Each structure stands twice: as C-alpha cells, then as structure tokens.
Amino acid sequence: MEYSIFIDDWEHGKGRESPSYRQSDAHGFLAALIPGAGIAPVNAAVAEIQQGFRTGEKNRPVELHGYEIAAGEGHFKGIAVPDRAALFGRALAAAETQGAEFLYEVLEPDDPVFRDTRAKLREHLAASGYSGDLGRWGEKKGPRLAIATFLRHFALRYAIAERNAHVIVLVEDSNVPRDDIKCREMEKACREKGISLVEHYGQDSANWPGLQIADLAATVARLQLKVRDHVDVDREAGVPVDPSKWDAFTYELIQQDILFRITLRRALDDLK
Numbered sequence: 571m572e573y574s575i576f577i578d579d580w581e582h583g584k585g586r587e588s589p590s591y592r593q594s595d596a597h598g599f600l601a602a603l604i605p606g607a608g609i610a611p612v613n614a615a616v617a618e619i620q621q622g623f624r625t626g627e628k629n630r631p632v633e634l635h636g637y638e639i640a641a642g643e644g645h646f647k648g649i650a651v652p653d654r655a656a657l658f659g660r661a662l663a664a665a666e667t668q669g670a671e672f673l674y675e676v677l678e679p680d681d682p683v684f685r686d687t688r689a690k691l692r693e694h695l696a697a698s699g700y701s702g703d704l705g706r707w708g709e710k711k712g713p714r715l716a717i718a719t720f721l722r723h724f725a726l727r728y729a730i731a732e733r734n735a736h737v738i739v740l741v742e743d744s745n746v747p748r749d750d751i752k753c754r755e756m757e758k759a760c761r762e763k764g765i766s767l768v769e770h771y772g773q774d775s776a777n778w779p780g781l782q783i784a785d786l787a788a789t790v791a792r793l794q795l796k797v798r799d800h801v802d803v804d805r806e807a808g809v810p811v812d813p814s815k816w817d818a819f820t821y822e823l824i825q826q827d828i829l830f831r832i833t834l835r836r837a838l839d840d841l842k
Contacts, residue, residue: 572606572737573729576780577722579714579745580636580676580788597714598676599746600791600834601725602784606737608668609780615664615778617659633775634661634782636789640819654820658786665783672787673728674839675721676795709823715747722748723756724837730765741770743781791834793820 580598604612609752620631623645638644639654722740729735738760742748748771760767775781797816804811813821823829 571734573733573735574604574609574739574780575725575729576741576784577604578743578781578784578788580792597717598674599718599721600672600674600784600788602780602787603671603720603729604780605669611668612665613779616661616782630776634784634786640789641798651818651822655826655828659826659828661783661786672834673725673837674791675717716749719749719752721837737766739768739782741773741778743775744772757761771824790829790832793829
C-alpha cells in the first residue's frame, strides 16, 4: 500500500495567561498520513476551497495557512469568524474522509518523558525494520531538530507497522529541520526492507495541498492543547471553566464541533 506523509511545524505558546496565538515557548510538529488513493481527492477538495478566494501572488492559488485563517490575516482578512472556522472543518473533513490520520508531538527535549521514551521508541523502530544507532536525536542542535527527528521516525514506523505501507512519499515543509545523516540511514533501512521511500524535503507548502492540510491540523492541535491547558488551570483553581479566556476563533471551532471532532494522536501516547 502507498502512503504519503506530510510534516509541518507550529509554535505552541505554553503560557496560561495569554490567549495570543503568537506566544511561542515550545515547538511542535504534525504528520498527516494520507493513503495514496486519497491524494487526488484531497487535492481536489483543497482546490475547490481555494477557488472561493482571489488569486494569490503570481497567479498561484491562495494557500490555506492555518495561522492566517485563524487570525483573519492575509487573504482571509475581513472574513467572518464562523466562515473561517468552517474552512477548517471542510478541509479536514475532506482529508479524514479519505483516511487521513494525524500524529503530532510537542515538548522540550529535556522533558523526562521524552528522555524515558527514547529507548522504547528504538524498540518499536527496530521491530518495524529500522536498525542501527539512532543517535541522540539532535538535542545538541536545539529542541526543534530533536522533536522533528522523533516524529519523522515515528510517522514512518506507524505507516509501515500499522498501515502496511510499502511505498511512502515523505513531504516536509521548509521549516522542518533534519539531520541529513539520520535521513540517509533511514532511507537505507527502508531500502533494505524492500520499502520504497521517496523524499521531498524543504518544500513550499503552497505547492503541496497535503502540507496545507497538515498545517490546518497542526493549528487544531495547538488550539486543543491551549483549551485543555485553560481548563486544567480553572479546575486546579476550583473555579468554573471560563471560555472568555479563549479567542473568538477557538470558541467558534468548538461551537461548530470542529476543534475536538478532529482525531489527533500524540506520538508519545502511543509508546507508553
């Protein structure tokens, strides 16, 4: 079976006091896994949504960028909040209809959960056909590389072990960091197991509808975490949950049953 994996990044504000999208204490990455047979329908669904907007620069379709839609910026400026929220629902529902699955992770590499889980991840990778030294996951080069490396390997393992993928097209946004040596080792391990891995690193998401779907899903993951964080704070304080802490767009996603309808799987949760 053929699968495409689209990986994008996002910045997640851990601060509990501010509802601002722009707060960025930690980084996260999300992988959208789409069966090969679903790529054309997903591309068509994204193109249909794009037709409702004026053409972007150089006559290119308007990119469905999660942050801009959520914040009402760029080509989405002046569009009512309910209509912007509905865009998320339409695009992600179209992807899920075609069997798309979403895996994500966000945490600091010095988090004890991340350290304790690396050994277990290696066991899963080895059982799925990956062998050899996976190294220190890039901690010395910063948290973004560590988390991106973790999710990349986990998404591949999941596609191979859980979805019986034999042909994998891996597409990553230009903001996703990578260790070239580890990527070559990963490609070699796949080849030795008879798995065809086609890699497209450093891509412009405007050219890949699948990356735009991943970006929308990453925005949903970020907002899910933020809402849960606010709820936890209120419960710890013994006060009623206060939706006023959430911005209008997040609240609208909840009202339209979009925010928590989308199934997102946290990578580390699958390894515990």
